Amino acid sequence: MNRLTARDLLDLVIDAGTWESWDTPPIPVATDSDYAEALLRAQEKTGLDESVLTGSASVRGRRVAIIVCEFGFLGGSIGVAAGERLVVAIRRATQEQLPLLALPTSGGTRMQEGTTAFLQMVKITAALIKHKEAHLPYIVYLRNPTTGGVFASWGSLGHVTIAEPGALVGFLGPRVFEALYNSPFPVGVQTAENLHEHGLIDAVRPPDQLAEIVDRALRIITSRRRGYSLPSDPCSYDCPPDTSAWESVVASRREDRPGIREVLLNSASDMLPLNGTGQGENDPGIMLALVRFGDMPCVLLGQDRRGQTAHSPLGPGALREARRGMRLAAELDLPLVTIIDTAGAALSKEAEEGGLAGEIARCIADMISLEVPTISLLLGQGTGGGALALIPADRVLAARHGWLSPLPPEGASAIMFHDITHAPEMAAGQGIRSFDLLTGGIVDRVIPEFPDAADESAAFCTRVGAVLHYELSVLSATDATERLITRTERIDRIGLVEASTAV
Template identity: 85%
Template sequence: MTRMTAPELLDLVVDAGTWESWDTPPIQVAADTEYADELLRAQEKTGLDEAVLTGVATIRGRRTAILVCEFGFLGGSIGVAAGERLVAAIRRATRERLPLLALPTSGGTRMQEGTTAFLQMVKITAAVIKHKEAHLPYLVYLRSPTTGGVFASWGSLGHVTIAEPGALVGFLGPRVFEALYESPFPAGVQTAENLHAHGLIDAVRPPDQLAEIVDRALRIITSSRACRSPLAETPVHASLPDVPAWDSVVASRREDRPGVREVMFHSASDVLPLNGTGQGEVDPGLILALVRFGDMPCVLLGQDRRGQTTRSPLGPGALREARRGMRLAAELNLPLVTVIDTAGAALSKEAEEGGLAGEIARCIADMVSLDVPTISLLLGQGTGGGALALIPADRVLAAQHGWLSPLPPEGASAILHHDIAHAPDMAARQGIRSSDLLASGIVDEVIPEFPDAADESTAFCTRVGAVLHRELSVLDAADTTQRLSDRAERFDRIGLLQPAHA
């Protein structure tokens, strides 16, 4: 792999002529004669004074603070001087409320400085955390190689993390492993592609695509929203046809019914897909993305009806990925939209041992306590704990043929009647259809289908996007304290309300 130098990468990514260095001469560190000579040779070889450059530039017109390593300078290793430079830049970015892009390539800690260099990773991490606590974006592009303490600290904390194709990325460098254990590290493990397959990074993209990805991410995260009066956004409730609950169940299971992917494709103005839990799991049953509906940005968690199969139902990994999305929403101060469309969470030994029940509970707890605006959309099937995990929100919307039930009607029939023949009756008795949910105060608005979303996919998805844009606008303008109080009260009163038609 041909490795780009730090200046070459900057020339590729930032707008021409906009780079402004923030670097001051590196602080003096204790160095014996041998180390001092190494530093001098590294400076002469690279034309740089340390292994990191910091500064600010525009990327597609967006002013962005940047940290970039130079592997040619002692393997991009981080010592006290490099650590101090990084921390100073991160803190300045926080003060100036700038998004931060990190471009590491490093063997990790600078061995010549030992433990004092090792502990720089704590200081750098603390500065990154303060930046994120200020609700400012932190984007990471892992280059080859990125290993050791750099990967195990500021290289693994991005809101969005991309890696260079074929990049060697891992905790323990393969040369160190071989020396310690007298055998080579297993091939194919410490690669960008393998990390992506295991949900540890969001994408693998070449350097010439990085500017576009950064632009898209910041367009979603940092774009200002138009101010509007919530009073002007009051929805018009259309009268709903009296469709039997079982008809909605059947409609929700049609193979050609549009799901979350179609909603994003037809109605979102920007989408940046993310990947996995960041902790070694990917579940195809859930989509996590940064999305804009019109001018309204959000973090979107969508149960993907096409990613869930009888062989691979929604598992605990999907809920851990959902919780990553909830944390992202909180850290970036973005609204959260959840899309519910599941035949039910996995019922298996692996799901039980993987902590499915606990993850459902933790999702509910996170949803209840999130400070940011939240919307849940019941798009299709809403079965069991997998649906319950994503339902507690400020606003709950439902497609006309969306439904919500503790079990599929067949399961409820099996419990009460010891057969599944009574499933249509159970669907009616349990009040699972959208009109029943609206009457009982569980749902705030039903999005009509004419007569079935599968028969008007594009129009339906556009309609859903318009409602999401409107509701995001209303919630964005609402008083936070009142909104959180209203959220708590809505679940307190469920089951205590008189039917709307009484």
């Protein structure tokens, strides 16, 4: 693999002529003669004074703070001087309210400086925490190689993390592993592609595509509407005549019913898909993305029913990925939209041992306590704990044939009648359909289907997007304290409201 120098990579990513270096001469560190000679050789080889460059530049017209490693300088290793340079740059980015782009490639911390170099990772992480507490975006591009303390600190904290194709990425360098354990590290584990498959990296893209990804991410994250002039209500008309609960259950299970991917394809004005929990899990039953509906940005997490099968039901990993989305919304100060469309969470030994119940509980707790605006949409089936985990929100919407139930109606029938033939009766009696939820004050709005979303897929999805745009606009214009009080009150009213006039 051809390795780009730090300057070559900057030339690919930033707008020409916009680089402003923030670097000052490296702080002095204690060196013996061998180390001093190694530093001198590295400086002569690279034309740089340390293993990192810092500064700001424009990427597609947006000013961004950048920290970038040079592998040719002692393997991109981080010592005290490099660590201090990174910390100063991160703090300046925070002070100037700039998004931060990190471009690491490193063998880790600098062995010549020992423990003090190792502990630079703590200093760098502390500076990054302050940057993220200021709700500023942090984007990471992992280059070949990125290992050791760099990967185990600032290389793994991005809101969005991309990696170079074929890059060696891992905690323990293969050469170190072989020396310690007298055997080679398993082939193919520490590759960008394998880490993407396991949900640790959002995407694997070549360097020449990085500017577009950074531009798209910042276009969504930093999009802030001014004045919040509300669009007209796209669904102020009444829904079509009522239908039975069982008709909605059947409609929600149609193979050709549009799901989350069709909604995004037809209604999102911008989208950047993300991937996995960042902790080694990637569940096909959940989709996580940065999205704009109209001019309103949000973090979107939703259940993809086509990714949920008998062999791959919605498991605890999916809920951990959902919780990553909730954290992203909080850190980036973006509204959160959840889309519910699930036949139910996994019922298995693996799900129990993987902590499914605990993840449902933690999702509920996170949803209740999030300070950003939240919207939940019952797009189709809303069965059991998998649906419950994503339902608490400031505004709860439902498609006409969306429904919410502790079990599928067949399961409720089996409990009550020891058969499944009473499923339609149970669906009617449990009040699961969208109109029952509206009357009970659980749902705030029903989105029409004419007569069924599967029969008007594009039109229905466009309608959903318009409603989400409107509701996001309303919530974003609402005083935050008032909104949180209202959220608490709506939770307290569950089961106590006899009627609702919301449409």
